[in-house]
Amino acid sequence: MNIQVESLTHIFANSKPQRTALAEINFEVKSGQFVALIGPSGCGKSTLLRLAGDLLQPTRGRIALDGREPAEMRAAHEIAWMAQSPALLPWLDARQNVALAQRFMPTNRHPRLTVDQVLERVGLSDAAGAFPFTLSGGMQQRLALARLLALEASLWLMDEPFAALDEISRERLTTELLDLWQPLHPTVLWVTHNIYEALRLADRILVFSPSPGRIAADLTIDLPRPRSEADPRFQQTLAALRAALGSTVTAQVAQ
Amino acid sequence: MNGSRKSGLVALALVLVFFASWEAAVRFFGVPVYILPSPSRTFVTLATNPEMYLQASALTLGESLAGLLIGVLTGGLLAILLTLLPGLEGGVMTLAILMKSTPLVAIAPLLTIWLGFGVVPKIVITALMTFFPVLVNVLSGLQHVDPALTDLFHSWNASRWEVFRHLRLPTALPFLFAALKISAPLALIGAVVAEWTGASGGLGRTMWLAYTNLNLPYLFAAIFILAAGGMSLFRLLGWLERKVVFWLPDSRES
Amino acid sequence: MRKNFWLLVSFVLVLAACTPTAATPAATEPVSTPLAEPTAVEQSPTTVVTEPSPTPAELLPMTFMAGYKPQANLPFVGVYVAKAKGFFEEEGLDVTVEHSAGQGQHLQLLSAGTIQVTNQDAAVLLQRRADPGLPLVAIALLGQKGQQAYAALKSSGIESPKDWEGHTVGYKGTPPPDLFALISAAGADKDKIKLVNVGFDPRLLTEGKVDVYPVFKSNEPYMIQSWGYDLNLWAAEDFGVPSLGLTYVTSEEILKTQPELLTRFLRGALRGIQYAAEHPDEAIEITLTYTGPETDPAHMRFMLDAELKDAQSDLTAENGWGWQTQEQWQALADMLKTEGLPVEDDISGAFTTQILEAARGK
Numbered sequence: 001m002n003i004q005v006e007s008l009t010h011i012f013a014n015s016k017p018q019r020t021a022l023a024e025i026n027f028e029v030k031s032g033q034f035v036a037l038i039g040p041s042g043c044g045k046s047t048l049l050r051l052a053g054d055l056l057q058p059t060r061g062r063i064a065l066d067g068r069e070p071a072e073m074r075a076a077h078e079i080a081w082m083a084q085s086p087a088l089l090p091w092l093d094a095r096q097n098v099a100l101a102q103r104f105m106p107t108n109r110h111p112r113l114t115v116d117q118v119l120e121r122v123g124l125s126d127a128a129g130a131f132p133f134t135l136s137g138g139m140q141q142r143l144a145l146a147r148l149l150a151l152e153a154s155l156w157l158m159d160e161p162f163a164a165l166d167e168i169s170r171e172r173l174t175t176e177l178l179d180l181w182q183p184l185h186p187t188v189l190w191v192t193h194n195i196y197e198a199l200r201l202a203d204r205i206l207v208f209s210p211s212p213g214r215i216a217a218d219l220t221i222d223l224p225r226p227r228s229e230a231d232p233r234f235q236q237t238l239a240a241l242r243a244a245l246g247s248t249v250t251a252q253v254a255q
Numbered sequence: 256m257n258g259s260r261k262s263g264l265v266a267l268a269l270v271l272v273f274f275a276s277w278e279a280a281v282r283f284f285g286v287p288v289y290i291l292p293s294p295s296r297t298f299v300t301l302a303t304n305p306e307m308y309l310q311a312s313a314l315t316l317g318e319s320l321a322g323l324l325i326g327v328l329t330g331g332l333l334a335i336l337l338t339l340l341p342g343l344e345g346g347v348m349t350l351a352i353l354m355k356s357t358p359l360v361a362i363a364p365l366l367t368i369w370l371g372f373g374v375v376p377k378i379v380i381t382a383l384m385t386f387f388p389v390l391v392n393v394l395s396g397l398q399h400v401d402p403a404l405t406d407l408f409h410s411w412n413a414s415r416w417e418v419f420r421h422l423r424l425p426t427a428l429p430f431l432f433a434a435l436k437i438s439a440p441l442a443l444i445g446a447v448v449a450e451w452t453g454a455s456g457g458l459g460r461t462m463w464l465a466y467t468n469l470n471l472p473y474l475f476a477a478i479f480i481l482a483a484g485g486m487s488l489f490r491l492l493g494w495l496e497r498k499v500v501f502w503l504p505d506s507r508e509s
Numbered sequence: 510m511r512k513n514f515w516l517l518v519s520f521v522l523v524l525a526a527c528t529p530t531a532a533t534p535a536a537t538e539p540v541s542t543p544l545a546e547p548t549a550v551e552q553s554p555t556t557v558v559t560e561p562s563p564t565p566a567e568l569l570p571m572t573f574m575a576g577y578k579p580q581a582n583l584p585f586v587g588v589y590v591a592k593a594k595g596f597f598e599e600e601g602l603d604v605t606v607e608h609s610a611g612q613g614q615h616l617q618l619l620s621a622g623t624i625q626v627t628n629q630d631a632a633v634l635l636q637r638r639a640d641p642g643l644p645l646v647a648i649a650l651l652g653q654k655g656q657q658a659y660a661a662l663k664s665s666g667i668e669s670p671k672d673w674e675g676h677t678v679g680y681k682g683t684p685p686p687d688l689f690a691l692i693s694a695a696g697a698d699k700d701k702i703k704l705v706n707v708g709f710d711p712r713l714l715t716e717g718k719v720d721v722y723p724v725f726k727s728n729e730p731y732m733i734q735s736w737g738y739d740l741n742l743w744a745a746e747d748f749g750v751p752s753l754g755l756t757y758v759t760s761e762e763i764l765k766t767q768p769e770l771l772t773r774f775l776r777g778a779l780r781g782i783q784y785a786a787e788h789p790d791e792a793i794e795i796t797l798t799y800t801g802p803e804t805d806p807a808h809m810r811f812m813l814d815a816e817l818k819d820a821q822s823d824l825t826a827e828n829g830w831g832w833q834t835q836e837q838w839q840a841l842a843d844m845l846k847t848e849g850l851p852v853e854d855d856i857s858g859a860f861t862t863q864i865l866e867a868a869r870g871k
Contacts, residue, residue: 077411083407085401289736364618368618368621368623464800468732469732470805
């Protein structure tokens, strides 16, 4: 699914003072691109994600998914959403949680993957009958990933999904995520605060500056995956990213 | 032995110690039976009138449970209604609070005039006493759904009914049990108090008759039954809660 | 999860289904011995019946509500016995007996027409007619003298109401008019007496929390004496203060529209009282079927004897149980007025001998 953002503006009118989360954002994402959205807090990254997912309606401008409204794509079950909290239903076991995602699909969609297949893909076959409260944070997020997979959507909107995990789990899940993404190649918008994570995952990094939210930098990452920090080009890109971020911080402080 | 078994034995021991001290105090101080009967006297009274107490208990229990059931259904359905039509919340809650605050003594005769002399007014009074906690708690549960989950369901394009059935209702279950733990003992008290305003049977009536005859062993025997009944009800609810709301940490046994 | 939900639902349904619907939805049918079931009514040999004996299907239903819990108060006993011995049936009545909790709901239900006859203390009846204006009418005055009295332990040395000065005297509810009348009739200074609101608890007297306790002659003295204490009792009528007891009471509406029903009821109930006077032991046995095992039969017998005694006067010797006159009621009304209580100026509507005469003239 490709994404076109034109003059996208979103103002939270109810907050005091009024907050302009996004101001005249313009960019395009090609189908199958993994895009990371990074920037300091309050710069509108999550808002952008919510606008793309039809959880908010923009104040001005538009966002088009394959030329259509997000609402349409949401109704067609082409959008998969994943947030920082695993958002699993605690009264359902692993298998039932994944099955629930497929339950609301329109009748003309027939999922190719069964629930058990999905669980196997993420390595949770043994835990199929387990309830979320018995699973560790990492396993819960993995289950949330499985649920995401089961939707077979062409757009993944992911809002800092690994932020609450410990370093080791995060490492492991990042690798696993890539393994899951690469065969399917959906378009991904990935919000993060972690620059290493952004560099390891994304084809493209959009750096946002806050108040009002604007795109400060648009970096393309051409490195082949899996990416290693030992690679000098990695370090170069890292430096460039840091610089871009640094300027947004100064810009924020200046305001 | 495991933890719950042990705590059960400790509780039993405490109860026995309590009764033993009571018995000793009554005997030692020569307390007249019409001031405070001894536990032994009370138990003898219970044991020598099994049918009467059984009948009375069954009636009061039946009234309580029927009233509780109606109260829970009313409170629950109202809560569901208010979730679907939030505009009604202000008006309905005001009415509910008014109903809850009206003293029993005032309503009971009215109910007798409308509903007759039998168990029905008692059940209605009990229902009136129990519906409010259920309404408030279940409404809270239905409304306070994790926003991350509502986002998720929205992204799945789930209909309002699907969100209600798969998300709101299960979220409300622990709240329902919290309410039940309040309402169930209230139901028992409600039935007893309703019987005081005029009844042909039941533990409340037995207590009233016993007191006005200053026949305290009979009174205390009824109190023992009520206490035991209330405790059992509570434990039963706890067990049920652990089974139904199994995912919450505090309802899980260690 | 779904399984657990249905577990919950079925559990609750099973429990609620345990409500004994077999529990009598209506009357206080006596618990033990089955009494006379509605059979074809035979002609009573002692009365001349002018109309054909009614078949069970023609029994007129009505409800009598005792103004308190089941016990051997005379108005209750009259009804208990009349029902048990078939007197009501012979009158063509199917009387349902209910009991009130004693908080006044029996008067509300009477005024609303839910019940047809109840009983009430004469002084309270007069006051309720005036305020809030309940349409009550006494159709028989069983208590020719009232049962209210005051008791002190003999060991306290309080010999007369004059000795009440400097002591604590209890009253139930609001200070009753006969209390003040008694105090002034005995020549005591009420300002030197400490008045305390007490509930029903004669232990207050035995445990020394009050010096003088308000009793019903037919009730608490028995209890206190059974605990081993002797009492001094003072009643208003001993000091020339008018006092009347319990009445059978109906509403003005029912009196106007159903005098025949009331006549039959009263006839049956008075027969019941007569029978109880002649066969007190049997009357107590019948009463015990309404109370439970927590009631002491000797206590009930004491109550019946005490009230039977006060139900008899020169008036009743001449006119039969329950007779009442304007003089009796006026004396009571005047006393209430003197004590500043709400009473109608014309109390002739508060009682009637119409039903007594109809019941008699047979």
